[in-house]
Amino acid sequence: MAMLEVKDIHTYYDNIHALKGVSLEVNEGEIVTLIGANGAGKTTTLRTISGLIRPTAGQVKLNGEDLADYETHELVYKGISMVPEGRGVFAQLTVEENLEMGAYSRNDNRVRDDIENIYTLFPRLQERRRQVAGTLSGGEQQMLATGRAMMARPKLLLLDEPSMGLAPILVEGIFDTIQNINKEGTTVLLVEQNALMALSIADRGYVLQTGEIVLSDTAKKLSNNKMVQKAYLGVD
Amino acid sequence: MGRFFGRRINFGDLVVQLLQVVVLVIVVVALYNTITTGRYTSRHWVSLIFAGLAQGSIYALIALGYTMVYGILRMINFAHGEVYMAGAFSTVFLAQHFASNGFLNAQPVLAITVLILFAALVSMAVAFLLERIAYRPLRNAPRLIPLITAIGASFTLQYTFRGFYGTQFRSYPEVTALRGTVSLFGYSIPIVQLVVLAAAVVLMFVLYWYVERTKAGKAMRAVSEDKAVARLMGIDIDKVIVTTFLIGGALAGAAGVFNGLYRPQGVYYFMGFFPGVKAFTAAVLGGIGNIPGAMVGGLVLGMLESLGPNAILEGLGIPGANQLKDVIAFTFLVLILIFRPQGIFGERLREKKV
Ligand SMILES: Nc1ncnc2c1ncn2[C@@H]1O[C@H](COP(=O)(O)OP(=O)(O)OP(=O)(O)O)[C@@H](O)[C@H]1O
Ligand SMILES: [Mg+2]
Numbered sequence: 073m074a075m076l077e078v079k080d081i082h083t084y085y086d087n088i089h090a091l092k093g094v095s096l097e098v099n100e101g102e103i104v105t106l107i108g109a110n111g112a113g114k115t116t117t118l119r120t121i122s123g124l125i126r127p128t129a130g131q132v133k134l135n136g137e138d139l140a141d142y143e144t145h146e147l148v149y150k151g152i153s154m155v156p157e158g159r160g161v162f163a164q165l166t167v168e169e170n171l172e173m174g175a176y177s178r179n180d181n182r183v184r185d186d187i188e189n190i191y192t193l194f195p196r197l198q199e200r201r202r203q204v205a206g207t208l209s210g211g212e213q214q215m216l217a218t219g220r221a222m223m224a225r226p227k228l229l230l231l232d233e234p235s236m237g238l239a240p241i242l243v244e245g246i247f248d249t250i251q252n253i254n255k256e257g258t259t260v261l262l263v264e265q266n267a268l269m270a271l272s273i274a275d276r277g278y279v280l281q282t283g284e285i286v287l288s289d290t291a292k293k294l295s296n297n298k299m300v301q302k303a304y305l306g307v308d
Numbered sequence: 309m310g311r312f313f314g315r316r317i318n319f320g321d322l323v324v325q326l327l328q329v330v331v332l333v334i335v336v337v338a339l340y341n342t343i344t345t346g347r348y349t350s351r352h353w354v355s356l357i358f359a360g361l362a363q364g365s366i367y368a369l370i371a372l373g374y375t376m377v378y379g380i381l382r383m384i385n386f387a388h389g390e391v392y393m394a395g396a397f398s399t400v401f402l403a404q405h406f407a408s409n410g411f412l413n414a415q416p417v418l419a420i421t422v423l424i425l426f427a428a429l430v431s432m433a434v435a436f437l438l439e440r441i442a443y444r445p446l447r448n449a450p451r452l453i454p455l456i457t458a459i460g461a462s463f464t465l466q467y468t469f470r471g472f473y474g475t476q477f478r479s480y481p482e483v484t485a486l487r488g489t490v491s492l493f494g495y496s497i498p499i500v501q502l503v504v505l506a507a508a509v510v511l512m513f514v515l516y517w518y519v520e521r522t523k524a525g526k527a528m529r530a531v532s533e534d535k536a537v538a539r540l541m542g543i544d545i546d547k548v549i550v551t552t553f554l555i556g557g558a559l560a561g562a563a564g565v566f567n568g569l570y571r572p573q574g575v576y577y578f579m580g581f582f583p584g585v586k587a588f589t590a591a592v593l594g595g596i597g598n599i600p601g602a603m604v605g606g607l608v609l610g611m612l613e614s615l616g617p618n619a620i621l622e623g624l625g626i627p628g629a630n631q632l633k634d635v636i637a638f639t640f641l642v643l644i645l646i647f648r649p650q651g652i653f654g655e656r657l658r659e660k661k662v
Contacts, residue, residue: 143544144536169526173543174541
């Protein structure tokens with residue numbers, strides 16, 4: 073049984089039919105990527121999984137359990153953590169307070185240690201720990217958003233375009249981090265427009281087009297697929 | 309619109325700036341007149357300042373309720389004056405009971421603490437019901453709707469409490485221990501004013517510590533910034549919203565008792581209206597949504613009301629100045645909204661920030 077199962081979900085914004093029967097699976101330990109053009113429905117898929125929007129039909133299951141009855145905040149306690157599109161750092165909270173909010177669901181006494189671990193991973197954040205997050209650069213905010221999501225010690229991490237707006241060197245850093253998080257046991261569902269990078273670290277991938285999954289395969293096969301190359305990898 | 313030395317001049321801005329100058333000139337002339345006539349001694353001014361601080365700390369406690377709810381929901385809870393009234397009005401009976409059985413004067417600290425707790429509980433209950441019944445169902449409604457509901461809720465509460473306790477004016481009993489004055493820097497200051505001021509300052513420090521330092525307080529600030537992301541952190545935003553209303557209620561209830569100690573008379577079902585509007589003015593003055601702003605705004609407004617009649621209105625030769633306190637507060641509200649809608653510390657009241 074897959075860790076996350078999305079079964080034929082339909083999601084609407086008023087009368088815009090944004091997801092038209094999306095199904096996908098993420099197995100424990102995998103990095104799965106969801107690629108697609110602007111407006112394909114990638115963000116909507118993640119928002120539906122995390123319960124921020126409710127599907128009108130279909131199911132989202134975590135380890136076989138239907139999530140329809142859970143509120144977004146309860147899903148964090150079930151092990152799902154999300155880095156939203158556009159990072160969503162709390163601009164008026166300090167860097168450290170943002171990290172503490174990432175650990176809101178936890179009551180153990182290892183939170184302090186984990187904050188130090190995030191600082192080891194992103195030394196920039198340590199330098200700016202008392203600074204309000206709104207004053208960070210885009211790249212630093214992305215580090216903070218990623219670190220903050222990790223503070224929940226999730227089993228499943230949903231990432232919405234972590235490379236958006238970052239310089240190539242930072243993109244590599246973020247992708248390295250994602251791989252490391254995954255190696256330490258966190259399952260990852262990664263939404264990306266940077267399909268090349270995403271496929272290079274993913275085990276499997278799905279291609280979303282105007283609210284429908286049009287392709288799914290191993291990352292390697294997708295990178296060699298003619299249609300994917302043409303539409304998403306910029307290869308003629 | 310026009311051009312003036314190559315810079316674009318907005319007609320509205322020009323009017324506002326002119327008005328600003330006019331107001332400034334009037335205030336300066338008035339102060340000059342007051343000072344040169346030398347009618348009042350420093351003793352008089354100091355006593356007005358302390359009276360203003362005591363009254364202002366009561367405004368500040370109520371203002372915190374407005375500002376915190378605004379910070380979380382971007383909504384003005386116009387029924388907050390009634391939250392205050394509910395605590396103040398209900399507790400007057402307990403206070404009279406404590407006075408008649410001697411508890412109040414035998415154990416004033418304990419008795420007043422009990423009164424504060426009781427008032428806080430009543431006000432919290434009212435704030436809780438308001439949120440649950442009146443505002444929660446409208447959380448996603450257009451902004452005007454909860455505003456109208458708040459005004460409706462305000463009347464409902466006034467007439468409910470009128471139904472409970474009648475139309476008669478009540479008074480808080482006098483506490484002997486609070487009678488008299490103490491000498492401070494050679495000026496004699498009524499004890500009750502100092503007690504009210506000190507107690508309010510303590511409550512404000514506790515609140516500030518809660519919001520800045522505790523996990524729940526940080527979650528409150530997170531919810532105020534971005535509800536969707538706060539939910540993704542595992543924060544139950546409904547709980548945070550209820551907590552905000554409860555804290556606002558507790559502070560308003562406490563303010564009700566402080567008011568009863570400071571100005572014992574005039575306890576009745578409509579008593580929340582003026583303090584409500586004034587506390588709202590204080591919250592706007594400090595920058596709505598800003599917690600230290602509400603504290604400072606309350607104190608400033610209290611002092612302005614206290615000093616204003618003698619310092620400014622009399623300087624302008626306005627007769628019966630001491631009866632014009634309320635006019636000062638409301639004039640001031642209008643002036644802030646024209647000249648500095650974002651208040652002392654705050655951002656401009658924005659259409660949409662959520
Ligand atoms: N809040 C909203 N209200 C109405 N329509 C929306 C809303 N959010 C998204 N949509 C629509 O739903 C569709 C899917 O949007 P979504 O944000 O999921 O796309 P995406 O794949 O994440 O795109 P991008 O790569 O640009 O982030 C789009 O047609 C979009 O216009
Ligand atoms: Mg998107």
